[in-house]
Amino acid sequence: MTDPADMRREYTQAGLSEENALADPIAQFRLWFEQALAAQLVEPNAMTLSTVDAYGAPDSRTVLLKAYDERGFVFFTNYHSAKAGQIEKNPRVSLQFPWLGLERQVKIRGAAEKISTKDSLKYFLSRPRGSQLGAWVSHQSTVISNRSILEMKLAEMKRKFGDGEIPLPDFWGGYRVVPALIEFWQGRPSRLHDRLQYSQNDVGEWQIERLAP
Template sequence: MQSKFSNIRNDYKRLSLRRDNLEGLPLLQLKKWLEEAVETEHTEPTAMTLATVDATGQPSQRVVLLKDISDKGLTFFTNYLSKKGQHIDFSPKASVNFFWAMLERQVRLDGVVKKISAKESDAYFASRPRESQIGAWASPQSEMVQDSAYLNKMYREFEEKFSGMEIPRPARWGGYVLVPHRIEFWQGRPGRMHDRFVYQAAKGGEWDIFRLAP
């Protein structure tokens, strides 16, 4: 029996990717593609799927928002006690994936996740909307709760607690940076003959670049 989903497919024809179009450094290439995704008004262009693994070897994924790209890597923020935070404590190895359907592109990055400094986390937390700051205090992220009324109660309590004052960053909340050692750029092409290029970290801070079969 054929599924109603089995015939859903698109033939990607919009763009191509050539070796001589690539930047020498992978994070510069990623920044270039991100800027193009923003320019095309792609929905949530900085959204990336983060994959981590727990102590049993079970992978888990969720979408997080990229907040910075630097020479170090990709920065995102979360609750350190959340499920993803616990996974990272167990194993710092992680992977992220961007997919921009409007541009028929995706990027996959494999690397190691590290906490950023408390100073950097403080600076970003201070830039967040006040409602989001209160939410970081009110939500025991990833824990079981009885109902939404409990969460609303917690939010109101912290809203009252911090009334008329600056809200400090909770110690359990902050940033991570994914330091990649492998980055793949994928551009959809007709007939499923997609363009795929991989940057692989080499000695001395250099990167090897090679093409993969689709």
């Protein structure tokens, strides 16, 4: 049996300095995201979304980034899901991109807000038909007795919509995480990693600080 305490790897691929970091964190994210794509990492848009439940306990799951710009980072979900209920009570969330193949991580903290129905519809219509049906099938986060319930519901939705257009469910759509803090982490030898944190000052300008590893 492998002892996790014996698992070690030196991080030597790259460094991250204040001099070569871009002043705009969204531009820096775009640079690293494109490099993750070029490196053919598995699901480079996969990110860990962490929320807090009604008892103050953290809750994390992996979701997929579907859009980003200077306004924030967008993902989609069922608005009746556990994550959506937690966001409704406490919109403060965190995101983390684990680009371990490049010895990198990006952490984002901010507030989640619903995007417009128009924008949700635009993305929904771009999804494969099976994914559109899936949005109607699953009452996300509820307890079910077995998988056959999902398969029966899927068959029902196929009959209901036939070959016609599948409408956007009113319980499904996107959230945008508006960033307040973005940290870029680059692994370095001897565990002396580079960590640059972007945060906004009182006038909304981004400032960069180096954090101890």
